[in-house]
Amino acid sequence: MPEQSPFDLAEGDPFGPHNLPYGVFSTADAPDRRRLGVRYGNQVLDLSALPSALPAAIHPHAELLAAPTLNPLLAAGRPVWQQIRAAVHTAVTDPAHHDEVAPLFHPLDGVTLHLPFEVADYVDFYASEHHATNVGRIFRPNDAALTPNWKHLPIGYHGRAGTVVVTGTPVVRPHGQRKAPADEAPSFGPSVRLDIEAEVGFVVGAPSTLHEPVAQGAFRDHVFGVCLLNDWSARDIQAWEYVPLGPFLGKSFATSVSAWITPLDALDEARTPPPARDFPLLPYLDDADAEPGGIDIRIEVRINGETVSRPPFSAMYWTAAQQLAHMTVNGASLRTGDLFASGTVSGPDPDQLGCLLELTQGKGPYLQDGDEVTLTAWAPGPEGARIGLGEVTGRILPAG
Incomplete structure (x- = not known):
């Protein structure tokens, strides 16, 4: 059987393109490297690598997305949150970008999830x-x-x-x-x-x-x-x-x-x-x-x-x-x-x-x-x- 595309979601999946929640993950081959990710179905999209796939839309925010915690992105404010969310939505829904974006996914059951932000108060x-x-x-x-x-x-x-x-x-x-x-x-x-x-x-x-x-x-x-x-x-x-x-x-x-x-x-x-x-x-x-x-x-x-x-x-x-x-x-x-x-x-x-x-x-x-x-x-x-x-x-x- 051909490998299922990360863009193919089960019907009614609650983690589809209208959701796109943010987290922090690491992989078995780099357990000490924490990366920002967005959940899409049963996959995690590596946000730190997304600027290379969508340079025009998201490259200005590459430094925020390369952080090991969500805090720099949180501090950037709502206009930046909306720009990045729109770019992620495009990345997972526009077939024109799928070839570049597909390699950036990791199976959810193959990553370790961490506390997504440093709690201040x-x-x-x-x-x-x-x-x-x-x-x-x-x-x-x-x-x-x-x-x-x-x-x-x-x-x-x-x-x-x-x-x-x-x-x-x-x-x-x-x-x-x-x-x-x-x-x-x-x-x-x-x-x-x-x-x-x-x-x-x-x-x-x-x-x-x-x-x-x-x-x-x-x-x-x-x-x-x-x-x-x-x-x-x-x-x-x-x-x-x-x-x-x-x-x-x-x-x-x-x-x-x-x-x-x-x-x-x-x-x-x-x-x-x-x-x-x-x-x-x-x-x-x-x-x-x-x-x-x-x-x-x-x-x-x-x-x-x-x-x-x-x-x-x-x-x-x-x-x-x-x-x-x-x-x-x-x-x-x-x-x-x-x-x-x-x-x-x-x-x-x-x-x-x-x-x-x-x-x-x-x-x-x-x-x-x-x-x-x-x-x-x-x-x-x-x-x-x-x-x-x-x-x-x-x-x-x-x-x-």
Whole structure:
């Protein structure tokens, strides 16, 4: 049989020409050389070699594409992102270039994927009303489920950028303090209530200036793309430490992200209005006259191969543009490579809950050593296509 062309995709492949997500890879013959790539079907297009195949369209950006990480490209700004995306689209769809481009592909199963960008800062939000309500009822059964500020501002916390890891990286069960309500004193040891949080992450490209807030309307100028994210959570450590300041060691031991960053422009067809707000927002958060800020991303959570939930990102109360506006409204600046996450994605139905805390109403069971968790997702694209987000997988290893 003749060898299949890398340009021939299976019908309905979610990594077709409308998607074109970016990542970083290496090959077996050059394991120390990291290169930028774009996923196309089950192939990876070597972007570092693309200027030689399309010199007129992409050669001015050759230095960016030769970098071992996405950060230089992220910092280049939206006009450059659009130029390179257009050139890649031409490379994979125009038969006139196929002879030159075909040798630049590598089979996906023959490369090693790496963390696609150097994470500068990491912020995690709490943007699902369904999740926040469910957790409030579990943690504060005698009080209001939502805190008084929840519908006035996107609540978030700063995480640890240095423990953001790429999909496939094992997650070691963390140690920490924990104290159940009936315990007389705290104890120390491995977490016994290890959980997942199915989330969507947003990757910042162009930085901003200190003391200059970023308005919602500038969202596309600063945010490069989207990835799936699993905010691993040690619920027993978290419950004991998070009063009064919030999550710390119960979250900072690991955060897993996809190896592929889907450009925002690939999700234009998936934009959708967020749920209706209960009362007016302050001007910097008011999005009544803005483009639809929600995104119809449909997530699936599997544990050891079994689907346990399908959380809908379209149900999120706070949008990513509002989150970006809020985290810079005090004058905090953005840096290239900043990552901010949505918080757990949960919907109104029992099969749409994004963490085991909700799925089991706080009773467990939680993750066991050896369990493997996989997040996948897709969004509607143009012409009926599906836009796939790269999966996020992690296996739990015993505490050291």
